[in-house]
Amino acid sequence: MNKELASKFLSSINHERDQDIQTTSRLLTTLSIQQLVQNGLAINNIHLENIRSGLIGKLYMELGPNLAINGEIQRGDIKVGDIVLIRPTKTKTKNKSGAKSGKASDDSNGEQVECSGVIYRMSDTQITISLEESQDAIATTFYSYNSLYILKTTNVVTYKRMESTMRKLSEFNTPIQDKIIQYLVHERPFIPNTSNLQKIESFLNPDLNDSQKIAINFAINNDLTIIHGPPGTGKTFTLIELIQQLLIKHPEERILICGPSNISVDTILERLTPLVSNNLLLRIGHPARLLDSNKRHSLDILSKKNTIVRDISQEIDKLIQENKKMKSYKQCKENWNEIKLLRRDLKKREFKTIKDLIIQSRVVVTTLHGSSSRELCSLYRDDPNFKLFDTLIIDEVSQAMEPQCWIPLISHQNQFQKLILAGDNKQLPPTIKTEDDQNVIHNLETTLFDRLIKIFPKKEMVKFLNVQYRMNEKIMQFSSHSMYNGKLLADAAVANRLLIDLPTVDAASSSDDADTKLPLIWYDTQGDEFQETEDEATILGSKYNEGEVAIVKEHIETLRSLNVPQDSIGVISPYNAQVSHLKKLIHDELKLADIEISTVDGFQGREKDVIILSLVRSNEKFEVGFLKEERRLNVAMTRPRRQLVVVGNIEVLQRCGNKYLKCWSEWCEENADVRYPNIDDYL
Numbered sequence: 001m002n003k004e005l006a007s008k009f010l011s012s013i014n015h016e017r018d019q020d021i022q023t024t025s026r027l028l029t030t031l032s033i034q035q036l037v038q039n040g041l042a043i044n045n046i047h048l049e050n051i052r053s054g055l056i057g058k059l060y061m062e063l064g065p066n067l068a069i070n071g072e073i074q075r076g077d078i079k080v081g082d083i084v085l086i087r088p089t090k091t092k093t094k095n096k097s098g099a100k101s102g103k104a105s106d107d108s109n110g111e112q113v114e115c116s117g118v119i120y121r122m123s124d125t126q127i128t129i130s131l132e133e134s135q136d137a138i139a140t141t142f143y144s145y146n147s148l149y150i151l152k153t154t155n156v157v158t159y160k161r162m163e164s165t166m167r168k169l170s171e172f173n174t175p176i177q178d179k180i181i182q183y184l185v186h187e188r189p190f191i192p193n194t195s196n197l198q199k200i201e202s203f204l205n206p207d208l209n210d211s212q213k214i215a216i217n218f219a220i221n222n223d224l225t226i227i228h229g230p231p232g233t234g235k236t237f238t239l240i241e242l243i244q245q246l247l248i249k250h251p252e253e254r255i256l257i258c259g260p261s262n263i264s265v266d267t268i269l270e271r272l273t274p275l276v277s278n279n280l281l282l283r284i285g286h287p288a289r290l291l292d293s294n295k296r297h298s299l300d301i302l303s304k305k306n307t308i309v310r311d312i313s314q315e316i317d318k319l320i321q322e323n324k325k326m327k328s329y330k331q332c333k334e335n336w337n338e339i340k341l342l343r344r345d346l347k348k349r350e351f352k353t354i355k356d357l358i359i360q361s362r363v364v365v366t367t368l369h370g371s372s373s374r375e376l377c378s379l380y381r382d383d384p385n386f387k388l389f390d391t392l393i394i395d396e397v398s399q400a401m402e403p404q405c406w407i408p409l410i411s412h413q414n415q416f417q418k419l420i421l422a423g424d425n426k427q428l429p430p431t432i433k434t435e436d437d438q439n440v441i442h443n444l445e446t447t448l449f450d451r452l453i454k455i456f457p458k459k460e461m462v463k464f465l466n467v468q469y470r471m472n473e474k475i476m477q478f479s480s481h482s483m484y485n486g487k488l489l490a491d492a493a494v495a496n497r498l499l500i501d502l503p504t505v506d507a508a509s510s511s512d513d514a515d516t517k518l519p520l521i522w523y524d525t526q527g528d529e530f531q532e533t534e535d536e537a538t539i540l541g542s543k544y545n546e547g548e549v550a551i552v553k554e555h556i557e558t559l560r561s562l563n564v565p566q567d568s569i570g571v572i573s574p575y576n577a578q579v580s581h582l583k584k585l586i587h588d589e590l591k592l593a594d595i596e597i598s599t600v601d602g603f604q605g606r607e608k609d610v611i612i613l614s615l616v617r618s619n620e621k622f623e624v625g626f627l628k629e630e631r632r633l634n635v636a637m638t639r640p641r642r643q644l645v646v647v648g649n650i651e652v653l654q655r656c657g658n659k660y661l662k663c664w665s666e667w668c669e670e671n672a673d674v675r676y677p678n679i680d681d682y683l
């Protein structure tokens with residue numbers, strides 16, 4: 001089974017990687033720098049301010065805006081953690097033939113001059129990029145260019161890591177030794193443990209509900225657990241208690257916590273920090289990608305506490321600064337040789353420091369990709385049987401492609417006695433770039449959670465959290481009924497909460513406060529006045545709906561007149577173009593900058609008192625595009641605590657042929673306050 005599984009994923013990953021590279025290179029070759037900037041894929045008009053040394057042979061390149069052109073850096077969609085190319089913008093250089101090269105700056109034999117690195121830190125005035133030290137020679141030449149630009153590119157490293165993991169999986173010979181892997185390749189039946197159970201008598205958190213306690217007790221007593229946490233049911237809340245109980249039960253216990261994204265694991269680490277002795281916590285991963293509050297747990301910061309390591313780093317920085325001023329090639333060469341010797345010494349000392357920090361820790365937190373990092377796996381190089389971990393916890397498992405989940409299992413094979421998965425397979429699936437091969441899409445969208453409940457249909461390892469602490473009951477009902485077999489309950493503290501209960505919403509002050517007493521409102525835009533529009537400006541042909549933008553604006557103004565705070569309001573649309581139009585009106589024109597506006601993905605795991613959901617699709621063909629993705633809509637409609645406002649064409653949803661959308665719109669006609677806006681009142 002392992003061989004079939006591995007080959008299925010290898011072919012799918014290769015296809016996905018090729019799609020990703022093709023899409024990115026098509027954009028980078030067909031669009032001008034200005035168009036790439038417009039679409040958030042590039043940052044232009046910047047220059048090199050400084051280069052300094054970082055952790056384990058990293059260099060940090062600091063870039064600032066060309067003040068002659070603009071005072072601030074236009075960040076676009078580029079964010080911390082992205083892989084980018086740094087290139088000089090157009091400059092008149094002489095190539096070999098002596099002709100002026102009109103292209104972006106080339107080196108003497110016409111090659112594009114560029115470096116690649118990871119965005120380490122970003123602000124409106126400075127970008128710090130982490131480079132491999134091998135790029136220092138090229139990086140220092142950028143001082144001589146007065147303008148640079150950066151391009152967002154594909155992160156091929158993640159594909160390589162999944163591929164090598166799948167290759168190792170295919171090389172396993174049966175019978176497989178690792179009992180957790182035996183479950184995953186269906187070579188071991190799952191039998192819940194019923195003998196000499198360790199029942200937890202006293203929970204540390206007095207607020208845990210029965211379903212959370214059952215999940216924790218089961219995970220303590222079994223080697224495979226899936227904690228199924230629908231929106232707001234306390235998945236993270238439950239994991240925090242479980243981790244503490246594991247550390248109490250077995251003082252020598254060592255836990256590896258992984259997730260598909262840095263934010264998924266940083267959330268857990270943040271909530272663990274006040275509860276677990278901090279010298280037991282270690283965050284592995286690119287310092288660039290960590291929440292500031294977690295940087296103190298990171299190797300980068302902890303290893304710098306070693307004074308010798310810090311002194312050597314400072315010596316290297318001083319030599320790099322001196323190198324900039326040197327004129328003679330001989331001096332430069334001697335200077336770089338001294339830097340190389342110091343770096344070799346630095347690396348040796350850093351690895352020793354890092355090894356000590358890893359061995360001292362009890363809870364190591366990293367992304368799924370980060371779990372195969374050089375720092376962690378170097379401990380097996382000296383001793384293949386080194387006992388590093390006992391338990392693996394994978395959070396947000398339904399947002400990860402299954403090959404990603406295999407990375408810690410293969411990198412640390414024969415280590416884990418226990419595997420705990422936490423997630424919700426009814427929320428957003430992993431993002432797949434492939435569009436032309438349904439088999440590949442199916443293989444990569446089927447998560448480890450989905451596959452395990454298929455190979456173990458009794459689902460005895462699945463523990464369902466059934467009480468949610470976020471939504472007014474009315475808001476929760478359709479999601480519970482359509483996605484969770486009606487099993488969700490609203491905790492008494494939230495079941496009836498409304499906007500009018502917010503301290504700032506002073507009911508007395510407004511004559512018509514109906515809008516703050518309603519949990520569910522639908523503006524039905526049926527008829528042909530509120531038509532959608534194709535957006536040519538964005539490359540991937542997104543869509544927007546100006547009539548809906550106007551309705552969103554008017555509802556926001558009503559809420560604001562009733563003293564609903566800006567930061568209590570969130571606006572979601574599945575379409576990027578609609579998000580851009582909404583931001584332009586609400587942020588730029590109305591100056592309501594504290595109202596969060598984003599796509600569904602941007603709100604994953606988040607919540608607001610009121611969410612306004614703009615569906616956009618309104619056309620004669622009743623086409624709904626990717627609104628059909630019910631897990632995406634399930635996330636969108638379960639973000640609000642007190643009020644859900646939907647702006648959309650009910651007729652399109654009822655006639656598009658999609659059962660879920662038809663059910664939802666019919667249910668809302670029965671249960672929501674439905675309004676029929678007149679276009680003349682808005683445009």
Ligand SMILES: Nc1ncnc2c1ncn2[C@@H]1O[C@H](COP(=O)(O)OP(=O)(O)OP(=O)(O)O)[C@@H](O)[C@H]1O
Nearest residue numbers: 207208209229230231232233234235236237469605
């Ligand atoms: N047993 C409980 N008693 C009181 N509040 C709880 C309980 N469990 C969870 N909560 C609260 O519910 C909210 C959601 O909890 P948490 O963030 O752990 O859920 P989640 O499943 O990770 O959320 P999502 O899946 O929507 O991202 C938090 O404010 C948390 O404090």
